[in-house]
Amino acid sequence: MNRKNILLLETIAEDAMSMLENASDINILTGFDETSLKHQIENNAIDAIITRGKGQVRNSFMEQLPNLKVISRCGVGLDNIDVSSATKRGIKVVNAPNSNADTIAEHTIALLLMLQRNLYNAVTMVKENRWGDRGTYVGDETHGKTLGIIGMGNIGKKVAHIAKALGMNVIYWSSKKEDVPFSFVEFQHLLTTSDAISLHLPLTSKTEKLIDSAAFSLMKTNALLINTARGGIIDQKELFTALQSNSIAGFAADVLAEEPPVENDPLLQLKNVLITAHLGSLTKTTYTKMCTMTVKNTLAILRNEASMENCVFNKKELDNN
CATH class of the missing domain: 3.40.50.720 (NAD(P)-binding Rossmann-like Domain)
Incomplete structure (x- = not known):
């Protein structure tokens, strides 16, 4: 089985993590700090990244990941992701529309x-x-x-x-x-x-x-x-x-x-x-929904299955909002 490598830049909700852990075709990698992130990049072919709001995914980061197919954010806003560069590289940018x-x-x-x-x-x-x-x-x-x-x-x-x-x-x-x-x-x-x-x-x-x-x-x-x-x-x-x-x-x-x-x-x-400390979406219900929705769609894309409508962003859509 050709297992896909998903790199987590931050922790995600327990239910969403369980979805990843139960996926037999997925390897879970974590890069919560600079040392572990560098190790994962140097030793693994990264197929997808999942982040929340802190993990920054800029063009210089993408350049180091030639196999990257998906960048996913457990949330709605995408200002921590360079959507333009991802679009040019053919990388799908996933979020959780309307979840919050x-x-x-x-x-x-x-x-x-x-x-x-x-x-x-x-x-x-x-x-x-x-x-x-x-x-x-x-x-x-x-x-x-x-x-x-x-x-x-x-x-x-x-x-x-x-x-x-x-x-x-x-x-x-x-x-x-x-x-x-x-x-x-x-x-x-x-x-x-x-x-x-x-x-x-x-x-x-x-x-x-x-x-x-x-x-x-x-x-x-x-x-x-x-x-x-x-x-x-x-x-x-x-x-x-x-x-x-x-x-x-x-x-x-x-x-x-x-x-x-x-x-x-x-x-x-x-x-x-x-x-308040940017916690409007951190209710248990919404946080879980954002993370599980994002993980579900990330897995679907990696498996060449249908993902949820409107979960994939591109630069044109971002500029029109």
Whole structure:
């Protein structure tokens, strides 16, 4: 039997690992650190790579793997993979489309509500035995406010429907109009009219620092900005300036331009900022689904079997999102 070598750059969910371990035609190799990675590359013909979000697969890495057929990511975003180079080399790039839409939509709305209602400070007040400070509480409701969604893909659609159920007026801007019951508006119009703005775009050359000083200058002073997509979509230096000067009212995110942030990052010291550690997809249900879906499709491709529809990306699709 001609066994295929799959190189893991990171750990994956237990159920997904079991799928690999039970595959009689697969050898599992691990390269979790530089030493082990170098050993595997030098001693094995790698047929497929499976990574999550940290493992970087760039052109220089691909050059060392002439037998590489598949690069798979247990997730949705592909900014840790050089999709363009892989496409030119005929390497299939696999992800887990729509696997995290529900959980990221929930996380987005949770961050929005925490920020709008000032819940973090409210909870901290009680934990610090400052019940008497309730008279200083300042918060507001989302009902009746306008939510501007930038990027109306799978996650954006789910966020929109939840926000509508909360009584919000939803508008959106995306690279193309979608068949949704929400108003498509021009980018600048969204920035100037939204009370809250939520980002749901991939990080590409077109979206990097899309939210810059010009964008912040158009936003309402009471606007809240939510980012559960990719940190690089926002110019983080200009974000800090806008928050510190009260040009916008608050920021909540699950992602940053630099992860993890540097120690004593001034952005994290601001009272109107809430950050979670890129864990929106790390619920047990979603994490397992992302990993098992990715492994299943990787095995199918290596075996010349049919894989799930839309699980294979290419550069053209990435640029069109």
